[in-house]
Amino acid sequence: MTELKRLFPYILSFKGIFFSGVILMILMTAFELVGPLIAARIIDEHIKLGEGNIILEPILYLIALFMGLKIIHAITTFFAQILLATAGSKAIQKMRKEVFGHVQRLPIKYFDNLPAGKVVARITNDTESILELFTSVIPMFMASILTIGSIVTVVFFINTWTGIVMLIFMPIIIVWGMLYKKYSNDNNHIRREKNSEMNAMINESIIGMPIIQVFNRQEQIADEFEAINDDYYKSTKGLIQLESLTGDNLANNIRSIVFAILVYIFASVYLSESTVLTVGTMYLLVDYITRFFNPLFNIVNQLSVYEQARVAANKVFELLDAEVEENTGDDLEEFKGNIHFRNVNFSYDGKRDVLKNINIDVSQGETVALVGHTGSGKSSIINLLMRFYDPTSGGIYFDDRNTIDIDKKSLRKFMSIVLQDPFIYSGSLLYNIRLNNKDISEESAKKALIDVGGENLLSKLDNGIHSELTERGATLSLGERQLISFARALAFNPQVLVLDEATSNIDSETEQMIQYAMKVVSHNRTTFIIAHRLSTIQHADQIILLDNGVIKERGNHSALIQQQGTYSKMYEMQMG
């Protein structure tokens, strides 16, 4: 219920639309129940009189009244649905934007610990499940309860026994419905899982086809697939059997049983001769009982939708409750490009230090290369520099100002990063270079790309700088994607450049291409490079070799080679 309490404010932002929808829905229910009353009246006051005694004119009036009411009923129904859908979808849009904005303010740590797909699901899919709560669950609940209440009341007035029968069947149907729903949901879940397992196997086989064929494993795969396919068939078969036994078929027959009881009641009332049921009343009872079942089934259906929405809402609120990082410091107005790490210690989990007593001094325009094995702490230094994380102790100074006191955004405005795996947004080439920064003109974006050596790329694409890059730049080579990230870094013209070199072994042409770009971009700029290939960093002013979070060697290339330490060994090995 707490979820509901937190959800209501969203819909209440559109309360005018929402409540108009709810009111129309209530009216709609009322109109639905009035129809049979008019029909019963036509029967009892006119048609019942029988052969030769019927006057047609009043019947026509009543029919006109009936049609008039139905037209209003139809219009009400139409607007009720539209109003509720509008209010609901707007509320969800509002929620979605809020979650999105919240995600933008979460610390990087959050993303390092949660798969991207899950974060995305909170923003899109989970909110979509909540939508149904507003558009169907809440209104349906109200309408159904109203319908059931009115029908039961009217029926009790007409005939107590019929009313009692209804009251007895109500819980039976709801319990059956809930059991059936739960059971079929569980089973469908299993079935869906088996299905996706099967589809995953097809997918994997298509992708791995070269391997399967080269290793002559077609028969093995075919047999394994046949087993999964048959397994799926068998489990589905079982489900269908139960579905046919307990699903709609059972529901329809329960309804028939109620009608059989109705026959008994009609006849008994007549035979007891105490009270009289008119034909019109009997018609009304038959009609109302038919109408009585649908809202019951609706409630059962909506209960499971409600449950899903509740679970989804919980997940969304959990995300919204995750603490955002505070960003209080002052703006960094001016920055020359001198950076100092002073006695920096850092730990991700608070237990194990991944950086120990790091001291680095970089003057404006210098290039620092960080080398070391995986897990040595290179990436952590970059994480601290960009303030994705903050040091446990010690400090990082930008021109003598401790970065901890600087507003993160204003700090980052002086830096550009080129990531290991070049990230391409879906959008034009131009968008990928200047992002949303309109201060960078089309010309300067183009110039940046050409400066880093991307002239070929530009001429290769049909629409030049306006070409759309799809599927994360899958149509481009790694080198080309790398060039785009370099052009981006150059176009933003930062004081500090951070480069995380790609790990995989690229061919020598690409490597030369990237080296050229790197030189252009790092020119006259304070640069940090995480290097995997030592060939790329021989000009660096400082090379820092990290091992297990400690700086083990430092100096320029020739000094380190002369030291005959770890660096020189690594260098020899890489050069083969």
Next chain:
Amino acid sequence: MFSYIKKIGWYIRENKKRYIVIFVLLMMSNLLDIIPPQLIGRTIDLINNDTMTQTLMWQIIIVFLLVIILSYAGTYFWGFLLFEGAIKIENILRSRLMKKFLAFSPSFYEKNKTGDLMAKSTNDLKTIYMSTGFGVITLLDATTFLLTIVLVMGFSISWPLTFFALLPLPLLAILEQRLGKKINKNHKTAQESFGVMNDAVLEVVEGVRLTRSYVQETQEAGRFHQLTENYLKKYMKVEKLDAFFQPLTILVVSLSIAISFGYGAVLVNNGSISVGQLITFNVYLNMLIWPMYALGMLFNVMERGNASYDRIQQVLDEKDVLDYEGMKVVETPEFSFNNVTFKYPLSKHNNLEDITVELNKGETLGVVGKTGSGKSTFIKQLLRIYPEGSGDLIIDGLNVSELDRDKLRDKLGYVSQENILFSRTVKENILFGKPDATYEELQQAIELSAFDEDLKRMPDGLDTLVGEKGVSLSGGQKQRISIARSLIKNPDILILDDALSAVDARTEQRIINHIREKRQGKTTIIVTHRLSAVHHADKIIVLENGRLAQEGTHEELSKREGWYKEQNHYYIKGGV
């Protein structure tokens, strides 16, 4: 609509008995279903005419209960048989598709995207299940039920009343068919727009470091707002169309009811029908709403089924399967390329031109060259995964076209550029190369491929699940498992197609050394970007634009002017 039935005619004929039983049971339950309204109408008439007695009442109730039991049983059986038939055809078609997939040649996969093939094996099969399940039910049940009720209404009550009252009802079928189709189309567009929104969020979450470092948070929120706005519009369009459904149904049905009461009153007045009959008539009228809708739906379901079936049939009819011609078996794996020229099915120019190479048993061949120079194409010719080009590729004195392809592949070990592993355990992935390998052979393969150290760090050792559901491996780890998979086979010819690109120089050297030691006397082909991997080769070929540019040993080539010398120089100099 009937063309779909014709297309699955083979299946219906194969299961003739099943469908005859279904038809008989269905007709039986249809007839049973029309009895309850008759019983209610009769009860009302008996009461209205003052002729109801205790005996009559019990007779009616007993008949009623019998009808319920029989109808429940009948519906259960035909429902089960019908849907079981539908999953059976889905099962059969899926199995056929998979067998076909396993037989297709790579050129088929070049022409068809994985996504499209997956859509066929998932969505299209689901549609066929729907069309053969719900579609056939609707076709049989809706039409026969409709017909039965209309006949009963006509014969047992009144033909003119039936005619006039039913006049508006076909509108429901048309409404469902037209509007349903339109909603479906719009729903798809809305889903697409949801997909776009989803992708954009994924991009933002995955690129969170980039967004933060370029301080794009606010702008991203603006972009996201646009996307939610867009989705909202599309969603509302669907809702607006959907909102027409219920109101129009209300109007059409009410019109029928109005006619039945108005004209019914006239008929009661002139003595053609009784009051009870009029009420029965109304109950029947309500029973017709579902079949009318169903008829409308039927057109769309069948149309979709038809299209899906065609798409699947297209794959099943595809002739692009690997040929099995050639019976001869290779004894000694020496081979030569004599003027081999080759072009990919989709390529505009020759991808290999006039290649002549000879290699003796036990020799090692190095293949180097720029990206796109034809290195992989060269290898694929040898694997015979594409139809051969012109010229002769001779292995062991036999032309490849005369060879038994499977037998040839049994002698080959192939490690591709893309490291395709299956979502299975590490052990199963390695044993893919030789399912009956001993424990010692497995251990040796792991050691040779330098995967032993990594294996110690795997949570469940050899039983660690890899891939989507298991641990994610680095590129280098994947490559080494792929190598182990080939080495365990101890093949006569081992082909490493740029298979070491993601491992570091030291590990690469370790693997190369292992291969040199253990594979003495066996033929090895190494395709690489890193020249250090082929220094030891007996013969190195340099490819350029699909042509053989240089040939010789490392010593010879590093002296001769050309690409090899340049690259070698570049590496020695340390990539300056």
